Amino acid sequence: MTPAAALPPGASRTEPRPDGAGERGGDRRLRVLHLEDSAPDHELAMAHLGRAGLGVDVLRVDSEAAFREALAARDWDVVLSDFNLPGFDGLRAQRILQDSGRSLPFILVSGEIGEDTAVAAMRNGASDYLLKNNLARLAPAVEHAIAAHRDRQARTEADRELAASRQRLSELAQHLQTSVEMERAAIAREIHDDVGGSLTAIKFDLAWIGRHVADPEVQQRVFNALETVAHAVEASQRIMHNLRPAILEQGLVAALQWMAAQFENRSGIACSFRSSHENMQLPAGVPLVAYRFAQEALTNVSKHAQATRVTIDLSLSRGVLSLEVSDNGRGLDRADLAKARSFGLRGLHERAGTVGGWVEVSSSAGGTVLMLSVPMRSAGAAAPPDGETAFDQDDDHDPTGWGTL
Ligand SMILES: Nc1ncnc2c1ncn2[C@@H]1O[C@H](COP(=O)(O)OP(=O)(O)OP(=O)(O)O)[C@@H](O)[C@H]1O
Ligand SMILES: [Mg+2]
Numbered sequence: 001m002t003p004a005a006a007l008p009p010g011a012s013r014t015e016p017r018p019d020g021a022g023e024r025g026g027d028r029r030l031r032v033l034h035l036e037d038s039a040p041d042h043e044l045a046m047a048h049l050g051r052a053g054l055g056v057d058v059l060r061v062d063s064e065a066a067f068r069e070a071l072a073a074r075d076w077d078v079v080l081s082d083f084n085l086p087g088f089d090g091l092r093a094q095r096i097l098q099d100s101g102r103s104l105p106f107i108l109v110s111g112e113i114g115e116d117t118a119v120a121a122m123r124n125g126a127s128d129y130l131l132k133n134n135l136a137r138l139a140p141a142v143e144h145a146i147a148a149h150r151d152r153q154a155r156t157e158a159d160r161e162l163a164a165s166r167q168r169l170s171e172l173a174q175h176l177q178t179s180v181e182m183e184r185a186a187i188a189r190e191i192h193d194d195v196g197g198s199l200t201a202i203k204f205d206l207a208w209i210g211r212h213v214a215d216p217e218v219q220q221r222v223f224n225a226l227e228t229v230a231h232a233v234e235a236s237q238r239i240m241h242n243l244r245p246a247i248l249e250q251g252l253v254a255a256l257q258w259m260a261a262q263f264e265n266r267s268g269i270a271c272s273f274r275s276s277h278e279n280m281q282l283p284a285g286v287p288l289v290a291y292r293f294a295q296e297a298l299t300n301v302s303k304h305a306q307a308t309r310v311t312i313d314l315s316l317s318r319g320v321l322s323l324e325v326s327d328n329g330r331g332l333d334r335a336d337l338a339k340a341r342s343f344g345l346r347g348l349h350e351r352a353g354t355v356g357g358w359v360e361v362s363s364s365a366g367g368t369v370l371m372l373s374v375p376m377r378s379a380g381a382a383a384p385p386d387g388e389t390a391f392d393q394d395d396d397h398d399p400t401g402w403g404t405l
Contacts, residue, residue, distance in 0.1 A: 029055040030142070033070055035081040035093050036109075037062035045080065045109060045138060052139030064088045064096070071100050078127075078142055083110035083117065091117070094124050103153065105145035109138065173350040181288060188243035195236050203229050245291055251279055252287040253314065256294055256323075260312055267302045269310055276315035285355050286374055290314075290323050292351060293359070293372045296344045297325035300370075304336075305329025307367060316376070321357075323372040331363040348372070 032049070036042040042060045049056050061067045064087060070076075079097060083090040090108045097106055108121050108129035118129045127145035130137050203226065210222040240246070247255040253275045260273035282290075294312060301310050307329030315322050337345060348370075349359045357374030 029057045030077045030146070031075065032056045032058040032142075033067075033076045033079045034058055034060045035062070035067055035079065035085060035090070036060055037082065037086055041082070041111075041132060044132075045135060048135045048138045049142065054139055054142065062086060064092070067093060068096060068100070071097065071102060076102075076104055077146055078105045078107065080107050080109050080138075080142075083108055083113050091121060091124065094121060094126060098125065103149070105142075105149040107141055107145055109135075170350065170353060173347075174354045177347065177351045178354055184243040188240045191236050191240050191243070196233070196240075199229055199233050199236065203233070245288075248287050248291055252282060252290055253278060253280060255287070255291055256312055256314060259291070259294055259298065260310075263298045263302075263310070269301065269307055271298070271310045271312070273312045274314070276317060280314075280316055280321075282321065283355070283376065286321065286357075289351050289355050289357065289374070290321070290372060293323055293348050293370075294325060296348055297370045300344060301325070301327045301329065301368075304332070305368060319376050321372075321374045321376060324369060325371075326367060326369040328367040331365060331368055332361070333363065337361065345370075 030049075034042055034045065036045070039060075046056065046058060059070055061070050062085060064085075079093070081090045081093045085093070090110065094106055094108075097104060105127040106125070107127050108118070109132060110129070111132045113129060113131065121129055127148065128141045130141055206222050206226050206229065210219055210226070213219055213222070245255060247258050256275070257273050260271045263269070264271040298310065298312075301307050305327045307327035310325065310327045313322070313324040313326075336342075345359070345361065352359050352372055352374065355374055357372060360371045360373070362369045362371075
């Protein structure tokens with residue numbers, strides 16, 4: 001029973017029915033808002049609920065104002081509504097309920113209700129409709145509507161939590177990608193400054209010693225040491241390049257051209273590179289994402305594709321940067337993409353996300369195509385000022401293409 005507060009005009013309270021033995025198995029009482037202008041019809045409906053063993057706290061209202069007020073005043077489990085009401089009707093009541101932002105089961109209980117009205121009510125989201133001359137169905141309909149509503153709410157909540165958790169996971173993965181790049185850049189800098197600097201100094205000293213000793217045996221030792229130092233310099237440059245591709249300082253086009261040539265030399269797989277522009281002014285972060293994308297795609301080609309030809313296509317068109325790596329190898333399938341211990345393609349997807357882009361994979365008998373797309377604010381735009389977002393966010397695309405990366 002609701003507390004003894006002032007009732008809005010057009011509202012009246014009915015005591016819970018004692019004849020139905022009250023509550024079920026300790027369940028709390030159902031809070032029923034009954035929109036009904038006929039007191040006897042209201043009593044009859046409550047009697048049916050009581051007889052079915054439902055303990056209810058009910059408020060009867062019969063005007064639009066009282067209905068609005070009651071909706072705002074407290075929580076309800078279900079709204080029962082007559083169809084013909086003074087000054088308005090059940091369909092309008094349903095709209096008022098929807099507009100109120102409250103999500104509640106709504107059951108039409110009416111003397112006469114045409115098929116069209118019933119269909120309209122159900123389309124608008126009513127849980128059920130009943131005729132007043134068949135109130136035996138009322139209690140099961142109320143119970144079913146409430147249970148279905150709770151299920152729906154639980155599902156919605158679970159979906160919301162799942163989406164939020166996916167979002168958090170993706171943010172974490174993107175953050176990790178960015179941190180890894182920063183860490184790599186820092187290590188590359190240290191190798192350059194400390195190791196590189198020391199090796200250069202050793203090289204000069206060795207050369208000086210070589211020039212100032214006459215003993216051929218010592219000279220040979222110096223020569224060997226110089227060779228070792230040269231190897232070490234080469235190795236540290238290679239490591240630095242892998243950590244942070246310095247070639248990118250000459251621009252993405254030059255870097256990809258170099259990568260294609262290196263790949264062809266190393267793997268023996270013919271690799272061609274095409275670009276729509278000779279130079280591209282890209283926002284900060286994009287060249288490195290594109291570079292890592294091509295790097296992983298080519299590594300995959302040499303590891304998995306059994307291809308004889310690869311093409312790298314870079315284009316900037318209609319405000320979207322596209323980088324496509326296609327091979328003529330054996331292709332891949334969904335099971336390949338779902339491999340538990342494969343992170344290359346998954347990582348690319350997260351990496352693309354850090355600059356507002358996405359990755360698509362497609363495969364056929366003719367081979368595999370990997371495509372990175374990054375929308376720019378405007379084609380060929382220069383890097384935006386600090387703090388500005390460089391990209392339009394487009395929610396319409398499917399960021400994973402086919403398959404879950
Ligand atoms: N170009 C390709 N041609 C054929 N199969 C491919 C190609 N690229 C990827 N695959 C398949 O897709 C799988 C997933 O690739 P992914 O790059 O995610 O992982 P990986 O290369 O196996 O491992 P890593 O985590 O080292 O990258 C590969 O194991 C391979 O079976
Ligand atoms: Mg890989």
